[in-house]
Amino acid sequence: MGFGNLALLFGQCDSGIGMTHFPQPNPTHRANRVKLATTPVLVKLGDGKQAKGNIHVVSVNGGLLQLARGLSEGDFVEVAFQTQSGNIQGMAEMLHPVGKGQGSVFQAFRFVAIEDDAHQALRMAIESAGDRSFLGLTARRF
Numbered sequence: 001m002g003f004g005n006l007a008l009l010f011g012q013c014d015s016g017i018g019m020t021h022f023p024q025p026n027p028t029h030r031a032n033r034v035k036l037a038t039t040p041v042l043v044k045l046g047d048g049k050q051a052k053g054n055i056h057v058v059s060v061n062g063g064l065l066q067l068a069r070g071l072s073e074g075d076f077v078e079v080a081f082q083t084q085s086g087n088i089q090g091m092a093e094m095l096h097p098v099g100k101g102q103g104s105v106f107q108a109f110r111f112v113a114i115e116d117d118a119h120q121a122l123r124m125a126i127e128s129a130g131d132r133s134f135l136g137l138t139a140r141r142f
Contacts, residue, residue, distance in 0.1 A: 093112050
């Protein structure tokens with residue numbers, strides 16, 4: 001799915017291929033966030049160029065990327081990465097960079113559109129990571 005297919009993405013509701021989910025942040029409840037092990041991410045820019053990096057934190061609403069260079073706040077991009085629950089690919093808006101590492105920039109993003117299958121895989125990956133964290137905390141406690 002590329003930017004050229006954006007119109008098709010929004011028109012898939014009637015085709016039976018898959019609905020598109022538009023994540024809506026809830027101002028009264030912050031979405032669960034999980035830290036990921038080193039997870040490669042591909043970011044497709046509006047001009048057709050690609051940027052590679054890693055995704056460090058993810059929620060159903062967005063996440064935190066580590067990139068070689070920062071992107072402009074407000075840029076719309078396509079973000080793609082893999083989890084044990086499946087491939088995640090969605091349209092995202094880049095937010096303000098939040099820090100710099102050695103030769104890299106940490107930049108937040110929010111999902112603006114994600115297909116239902118990818119959204120389900122993302123929710124499952126977050127729940128699975130949360131379950132592992134919970135089990136680890138419980139085991140250490142006893």
